[in-house]
Amino acid sequence: MPKPVLTKAERIKARRAREEVNIFARMPAAYAASRGQAAKFLQRAGGLSVVEWRVLWDLSEAGPLSIREMASIQRVDHSQLSRALPGMRRKGFVTMERDAEDRRQMNVALTEAGRAAYAQAAPIMRKRREGLRRVFSAEELEQFAGLFDRLEEFLRQPVEDLLEEEKNP
């Protein structure tokens, strides 16, 4: 059998090594792992979905909010909340009413059941964050967040700008 310069295993290893420092390639895996871990914690804490948990958390901390306000806090598209909220209302976690002053807005507020669901999940989710803080120092977490800030800024740049930028450094 003709022997290639590199064996297949070596080529795979080289490819893996390159991808390891490719931030773009790392993100999906890290995100998926994070979401999976959150789902497992929530499973033990009353069976909330990730979206539901975020809604309960926001409403607990910031009081009644509109859909747009929640979407802004969570940095997600408002459609995600539009879709999740009717289910949460059906479960009795929240109330939704049109705002009296601006009838386009929905005022979303916690009910007692919502508060209880939050109270059940919160201590477990707190343990998750405490676990993270055992692995990363406060400075490291700040550094991590700073890197995310700059990354997001880069990611939101218009594509055209990036494709032409090398002309004027």
Added chain:
Amino acid sequence: MPKPVLTKAERIKARRAREEVNIFARMPAAYAASRGQAAKFLQRAGGLSVVEWRVLWDLSEAGPLSIREMASIQRVDHSQLSRALPGMRRKGFVTMERDAEDRRQMNVALTEAGRAAYAQAAPIMRKRREGLRRVFSAEELEQFAGLFDRLEEFLRQPVEDLLEEEKNP
């Protein structure tokens, strides 16, 4: 009107500030922005999907691979590739054949058309990575990758371990 201790705007601002340093909360947004940017770049580079691009890139760099090998390099579930590959074969980008020695495996290889699609997209995607390197130094990217390593290690810890860990520090 009764004046709450904090105005709604203040409460929202406080909530946003807290979430800003919450790595778990930052990840979905950063990931979504990254995927969106990648999709826009690929749109200009022949209209590949992100999954297709990754397959072409891996096969170009590492030669013919099995589905499991690609999934391992890309750190994704193999099902994602199982689903994408038949479409890519239909478009003429890849060939798929059962391995002669281990008939469970599929050998996936680039065709000429696949090589051409890669050649069309690669320079544009390279510009994306170059753009990132204008914003982050090599040391910072390494640091970023190192933080991802540690984060992923944390995220893959069994949930039980994390929930009990505070007992023995």
Added chain:
DNA sequence: ACCACATACATGACAAGTCATGTATTGGAA
């Protein structure tokens, strides 16, 4: 030689995100 177990893949069911589009409501300018 056989049986149990592991591995590779395909596929169904689902979650979480996006963007685009349609509708009702607001608010400002002519």
Added chain:
DNA sequence: TTCCAATACATGACTTGTCATGTATGTGGT
């Protein structure tokens, strides 16, 4: 005042990711 643009939300269509399960194939121990 009236009308047009902007805003808030709902909803359809799509992508990327998961996990669970089923089937075919390979492997190692008795």
